[in-house]
Amino acid sequence: MSEPDIKAVQEEIVEDFSMFDDWMDRYRFLIDLGRALPAYPDELRTDAWRVKGCINRAWLHGEARDGRVYYQASSESEIVAGLIALLLKVYSGRKPQEIIDNPPDFLQRIGVWENITSNRINGLNGMIALIQSVAKAELKAA
Template sequence: MTIEKVQQDIIEEFSVYEDWMDKYSYLIELGNELADLPPEEKNDQNLIKGCQSRVWLVAEKKDGKIYFRGESDAVIVKGLVALLLRVVSGRKPKEIIENELHFIDDLGLKQHLSPTRSNGLLAMVKQIRLYAVAYDRMEKEGGTQNG
């Protein structure tokens, strides 16, 4: 399934909720389904800078694809992490680099989040892209590192 298809699926899922309180509830539900990171991965190296809440993001490259795991100490933000990971985890670096994550705007998430949460969401997207660019560069330079 392409990144575009996953984004369209997410947009459709959210379209059944007319009220933003229901959309927030769904986000919280998605966050609750996200597996917790082990305590040793909740460190400064994995902490996303620019988020009001604490958000940790871990990336591992296996078989040419990047697998992301993440967590947040805030319930709505954890739901945002779950959505992002659903779209980008298990993708080749080039797919992440070449695809715009438009579902954030299409859902109206930025407009319905506080400015600090919105900035945090953008910081998460930026970090995901940085991982993709770094892994893509390693591939092009012949690097065989896995993480």
């Protein structure tokens, strides 16, 4: 069975969020997603992998294996951890070109940008930039 393409995964996230009528329920859903993230290794909690622009400390590590990029991440903020979980669901395990060619449009569609603080927006943009930079670096190395 092949994995769903990146657009299908984004669509699935939009559908998941459409089940909630208000943002308090969406925040709870994000927090649950963040709590379900796998443990992040202590040795990767370094400045090299720290997300720039994030008020709460957050880390996002990416590495390429077998032509795909795999990400792992963590945050001290439960909501940021939930946002990370969404990004990992979409991008981890994908080919670098696929990551670069598919911006996280689903974030706009689920209303994230209008419903998180400017500090979280900065952190989220930092995460997206880090995901993209790891993918671009892998493309150059390939």
